[in-house]
Amino acid sequence: MKKYKGKKKQVYLEEHSIAHLFSFSVEDFIEVHEYQRNDWIIQESMRPDFLFYVIEGKAKIYITHQNGKVSLINFINANEYIGEMELLHDVYYTKGIQASTKTICFALPIYYYRKQLLEDAKFLRELTKFLSVKATEMAAKYTQSLAFPLENRLADFILQTADQGVYKERHVTVCDYLGVSYRHLQHVLRQFCDKGYLNKEGRNYQIRQYHSLKELAQVLHN
Amino acid sequence: MKKYKGKKKQVYLEEHSIAHLFSFSVEDFIEVHEYQRNDWIIQESMRPDFLFYVIEGKAKIYITHQNGKVSLINFINANEYIGEMELLHDVYYTKGIQASTKTICFALPIYYYRKQLLEDAKFLRELTKFLSVKATEMAAKYTQSLAFPLENRLADFILQTADQGVYKERHVTVCDYLGVSYRHLQHVLRQFCDKGYLNKEGRNYQIRQYHSLKELAQVLHN
DNA sequence: CTCAAAATAAGAGATATCTCCTATTATTTC
DNA sequence: GAAATAATAGGAGATATCTCTTATTTTGAG
Numbered sequence: 001m002k003k004y005k006g007k008k009k010q011v012y013l014e015e016h017s018i019a020h021l022f023s024f025s026v027e028d029f030i031e032v033h034e035y036q037r038n039d040w041i042i043q044e045s046m047r048p049d050f051l052f053y054v055i056e057g058k059a060k061i062y063i064t065h066q067n068g069k070v071s072l073i074n075f076i077n078a079n080e081y082i083g084e085m086e087l088l089h090d091v092y093y094t095k096g097i098q099a100s101t102k103t104i105c106f107a108l109p110i111y112y113y114r115k116q117l118l119e120d121a122k123f124l125r126e127l128t129k130f131l132s133v134k135a136t137e138m139a140a141k142y143t144q145s146l147a148f149p150l151e152n153r154l155a156d157f158i159l160q161t162a163d164q165g166v167y168k169e170r171h172v173t174v175c176d177y178l179g180v181s182y183r184h185l186q187h188v189l190r191q192f193c194d195k196g197y198l199n200k201e202g203r204n205y206q207i208r209q210y211h212s213l214k215e216l217a218q219v220l221h222n
Numbered sequence: 223m224k225k226y227k228g229k230k231k232q233v234y235l236e237e238h239s240i241a242h243l244f245s246f247s248v249e250d251f252i253e254v255h256e257y258q259r260n261d262w263i264i265q266e267s268m269r270p271d272f273l274f275y276v277i278e279g280k281a282k283i284y285i286t287h288q289n290g291k292v293s294l295i296n297f298i299n300a301n302e303y304i305g306e307m308e309l310l311h312d313v314y315y316t317k318g319i320q321a322s323t324k325t326i327c328f329a330l331p332i333y334y335y336r337k338q339l340l341e342d343a344k345f346l347r348e349l350t351k352f353l354s355v356k357a358t359e360m361a362a363k364y365t366q367s368l369a370f371p372l373e374n375r376l377a378d379f380i381l382q383t384a385d386q387g388v389y390k391e392r393h394v395t396v397c398d399y400l401g402v403s404y405r406h407l408q409h410v411l412r413q414f415c416d417k418g419y420l421n422k423e424g425r426n427y428q429i430r431q432y433h434s435l436k437e438l439a440q441v442l443h444n
Numbered sequence: 445c446t447c448a449a450a451a452t453a454a455g456a457g458a459t460a461t462c463t464c465c466t467a468t469t470a471t472t473t474c
Numbered sequence: 475g476a477a478a479t480a481a482t483a484g485g486a487g488a489t490a491t492c493t494c495t496t497a498t499t500t501t502g503a504g
Contacts, residue, residue: 045444063361063365063444064444065365065366065369065370065441065442065444066440066441066442066443066444067369067370067441069368069369071364071365071368071369073361073364073365074361084354085354085358088350088351088354089351089354089355092358093444118343118347119343119347120343121341121342121343121346124343124346124347124350125340125341125346127350128310128346128349128350128353129310129311131350131353131354131356131357132306132307132310132311132353133311134353134357135353135356135357135360136307136314138357138360138361138364139285139295139296139360141364142293142295142360142363142364142367143285143287143293143295143401144287145364145367145368145401146293146367146400146401146402147287147289147291147293147401148287148289149489149490149491150490150491151490170451170452171451171452172450172451172452178368179365179367179368179369180368180490180491180492181491181492181493182451182452182453183453183454183491183492183493183494184490184491184492186452186453186454187454187490187491188490190453190454203451203452203500218288219287219288219289220287220288221288222267222285222286222287222288222315371459371460371461372460372461373460392481392482393481393482394480394481394482402460402461402462403461403462403463404481404482404483405461405462405463405464405483405484406460406461406462408482408483408484409460409461409484410460412483412484425470425481425482
């Protein structure tokens with residue numbers, strides 16, 4: 001992890017101003033952090049000292065279960081908060097947050113800002129919306145995972161993450177995210193290829209029958 | 223559904239005052255609603271006109287999937303909000319909310335109060351906490367459902383809901399909640415009886431080996 | 445550039461969970 | 475209080491998903 005200082009810091013603060021998120025100034029103690037791919041922004045079970053706001057990059061929220069299984073709870077993208085649970089709650093089991101690309105965050109020291117933040121309607125309004133979306137998304141994922149087999153959920157995931165008709169997520173990540181074994185993921189991907197929905201090209205998969213995947217994915221959504 | 227008026231309404235408003243949740247008065251347009259067991263407080267996909275705050279009773283949040291499966295997303299208890307998603311978002315797929323016991327709610331007409339509510343730090347702070355807990359709970363349930371078989375999740379549920387050592391939830395409800403088939407739930411309950419963890423008494427189950435269930439449940443939690 | 449670690453690939457067999465079916469017993473409703 | 479509806483009970487067979495294993499390929503650190 002690197003902390004930006006001086007000129008570089010100023011440039012970031014100006015070009016990605018977050019002043020509109022608060023009704024008071026957070027400039028005094030704000031830091032700008034840069035994390036490399038695979039760096040841990042927050043380690044599991046270690047309470048962070050900052051409320052982070054992601055400016056660039058992408059990160060993953062992980063939890064490790066007692067049976068050794070690891071779940072990728074969700075992805076975090078630019079313009080999202082990290083550490084807001086700890087800001088709000090004194091008692092909270094902190095999840096691990098790992099950068100999956102180079103990630104730049106603003107970091108507000110909780111120690112200095114907590115009190116003010118919790119009294120700021122502007123900040124709270126946006127955080128409320130952010131959390132309500134999270135809660136809704138998690139509820140949707142939860143019920144979908146119980147109501148539909150991998151076939152449907154994977155089709156949805158492929159369509160969501162494919163870039164110009166090519167799906168290229170890493171299997172290990174996808175297993176943790178969709179909560180299935182590596183072996184089973186392979187099995188269903190193979191089926192998609194056999195049925196002609198996808199075409200395997202090395203590590204990537206070219207989408208061949210968009211409509212078939214769409215059909216499988218559609219039943220997840222209301 | 224009944225609306226309380228006059229004296230009865232006044233008594234409720236006084237005995238269960240929610241003035242501390244807001245920094246302005248919501249008395250002018252507030253209503254007091256009573257729902258019977260099995261009444262729908264909100265119908266799925268029908269946007270409600272009120273933000274509800276539950277005073278007494280218990281309700282269930284349902285969603286119906288396109289394949290006909292029904293998921294019981296969560297329970298709602300006293301001192302929780304209903305309809306907060308619709309307050310926050312103009313576009314939202316409304317879930318069904320059904321009273322599972324006689325339920326009394328305060329109902330704030332969104333039309334009148336929305337603007338003020340979204341500017342009230344006191345209200346927003348508590349709502350933020352409420353939603354953060356929801357999001358965390360849903361994330362936990364989601365990852366647990368993927369990482370552990372029914373055996374563990376059911377043990378946890380039994381311990382959470384048993385009353386004086388007796389488990390007496392309806393199977394149909396539990397299936398929807400834990401996202402498994404009726405048949406499978408029966409199967410695992412039977413196993414618990416065969417192993418001596420539970421003893422079936424008519425429709426109820428007496429807990430016989432608390433520690434065995436505890437052991438199964440414990441692995442879910444960090 | 446090299447070696448260790450991680451990711452991919454796939455077979456084989458186990459098991460968790462589902463679907464479909466048929467009875468029996470409670471609960472509601474008119 | 476009888477008839478309709480919902481809940482419970484369980485058999486039988488299917489399938490979605492997991493675990494374990496072994497081999498090959500790719501990636502990352504020094």
